[in-house]
Amino acid sequence: MSQTEMEMSGGPAGMTRRTGTVKRAMWGGLRQQWKLLGLFEIDQQHEFYSLTSMMKEGLSAAVQTTIDNPPPDELSEDDYRLEVTQIHKDFKMETFAGPVFASLRRSLGMTEKEYQHSLSSDGSYLQFISNSKSKADFFLTNDKCFFLKTQNKREVKFLLSNLRIYMEHLEKYPHSLLVKFLGVHRINISHRRKVQTDYRLLFIGIACVMIIIYYLQLCSCLVLPFSQKYFILMQSVFYPDDRINARYDIKGCEVSRWTDPTPEGSQVIVVLKDLNFKGQYITLDQQRPWLLRQVEIDTSFLQRLNVLDYSLLVGHQPLHQDERHQGLSFATLVMRTKKSVITGSSPTHAGMPTVPGVVPEEDSTLLVSEMDGGTESCSVAESRGGSDPGSALSGRTCTEQPAGSVTDSMVLRDFQAQNRRLLPNFKNPLHVIDGPEHRYFVGIIDIFTVYSFKKRMEHWWKRLRHPGQAFSTVSPTSYCLRLCQWVQDHTK
Structure with a gap:
């Protein structure tokens, strides 16, 4: 029997060839699926649903703070160093230099109420999977107006340490092409919530599998992947995107x-x-x-x-x-x-229209x-x-x-x-x-x-x-x- 006949008849070579083909097809299909999923809704079955839900709740409360306590006209050094922690049921949200970013948002012509509504509307956040080599996760608000991007501690520290000169640059050149950073936050997620969430997944397996998974989960609790996340908010460059035909x-x-x-x-x-x-x-x-x-x-x-x-x-x-x-x-x-x-x-002028740069005809x-x-x-x-x-x-x-x-x-x-x-x-x-x-x-x-x-x-x-x-x-x-x-x- 030839090798081709053996492969067709299910011989060892054929089985090996088919196994390799199936594996390549599976991985190729997975890669193609992730490649095509450029932008999609984070529903309740999504792996980031819990994280983004906490982001929405925390951001709404953080912006409410600036609504109740508007930033001063002149920022102080303390405003740049300010860190505010708000405690929620299952997590804590830290906001860095809140008055500074609120001042920038004001200079861009957006109100805090509009900003809060966009961040915490009923619609789910969207996940954007790009072909970037970055390990960061990208999310958009449901109206696609604002980007949320996870950052590592070094990157956040770099931004905060250069925040004053960044703000000075935008004040000097209010039409700068630099992306507009609108907020820097850190979310700390309770270990208890993380383990309880995984417990719900454990109940779908058989008893022996439950024991194994539970043991592995207890071990992984030493380093929980979402126990602490830094993230930044940015104005989306591609907004509104209704008719954009190339990026x-x-x-x-x-x-x-x-x-x-x-x-x-x-x-x-x-x-x-x-x-x-x-x-x-x-x-x-x-x-x-x-x-x-x-x-x-x-x-x-x-x-x-x-x-x-x-x-x-x-x-x-x-x-x-x-x-x-x-x-x-x-x-x-x-x-x-x-x-x-x-x-x-x-960028800020008393009595000017909310859209910066528009001159009243009078x-x-x-x-x-x-x-x-x-x-x-x-x-x-x-x-x-x-x-x-x-x-x-x-x-x-x-x-x-x-x-x-x-x-x-x-x-x-x-x-x-x-x-x-x-x-x-x-x-x-x-x-x-x-x-x-x-x-x-x-x-x-x-x-x-x-x-x-x-x-x-x-x-x-x-x-x-x-x-x-x-x-x-x-x-x-x-x-x-x-x-x-x-x-x-x-x-x-």
Whole structure:
């Protein structure tokens, strides 16, 4: 009997072959299932249902504290160091620097009641499974407005230690592309609740299996996986996502920067990468110089923090016909330019609309006369060798340049080359830029990776492993320059 006949007749070789095929099919199916489950509801059968339910309860109480005790107009050092612990039935929730983040939320035009409602609405949280190598868990509020992401202690400590300069950067550049962190928390889960939850699972097995599982569970109680979790809240860059038809995570390099796209017509959310963007452009026309300048400013800030491996998120959707001709006054355009690039601009102004940057029409005359009178000046990125503002990065190191260095005539000449993201009736204005044909959602995320000794060793290893190729682990200066160059090369 031939080997093929033995395999078909169920001989040893055939059994081995079929067993291997079944295993590969099972693992392949599992991998495909996780790959396709990009975003789904966390129902009562989900492994994170208990955790997210406690998050919702704890966050509602934490925000209620800021509703009852609004943050002061001027933050103190104590506000940055403040830690508040609230005790619930089966867990404790700690809130770090609560007044600081409440102040930031206020500057973004959101009320605490709206924020609380979004975090604690009846709808379940959503889990987002990405192709990121991060071990963090990602959740979204049911309305998809806010992201919750688990972080390790080192990352939280890094954020809190740099929170003051982060806030100063956002105050200086209120239209910054940096992701807006809205809260930092730690949840401590009672061991008793964890064991009781697992007891309910034990009852579904037979007696001997129950004993084994119970023994293993008692042993695992020494290190409970969810006994303590740090997590942060962020404004979602891709909101509202109803019509977004493509999402990209850009690092400006090549190695491991491809993701298999979903079939046409698929409803699955997949975040693509650099190599998927090849041959495409972010088409902004007059808005391009502003984007180049703001990316340069923000990455320069991250360079000073000595971080790397952050990502530029880019999403886009086609504009409706009525969105292509926004009726914006001259004063509104100039104010948005000023708020984007003038040193010392503040995101909080008494009497201003809730959407930052929108200028009331009755203030238009005053603003224009102010600009004509020379009391303020604003700048967009200018090239050294010509009149094309888009060539601003040529020959320039990745360092922040002083703003406000051009004349009023330049302001009048270049008033169209500004940030027009702040659309009056839009819920997430801070990450939106409109081009002639598309609306772009842009933000810089994942800013916690410090260029440590470990990362330096990883850099040298990757140089040997990927000679001549661009990989993510490079010095903060190189990373900054490379991402700026990517934006320069992929916008028009």
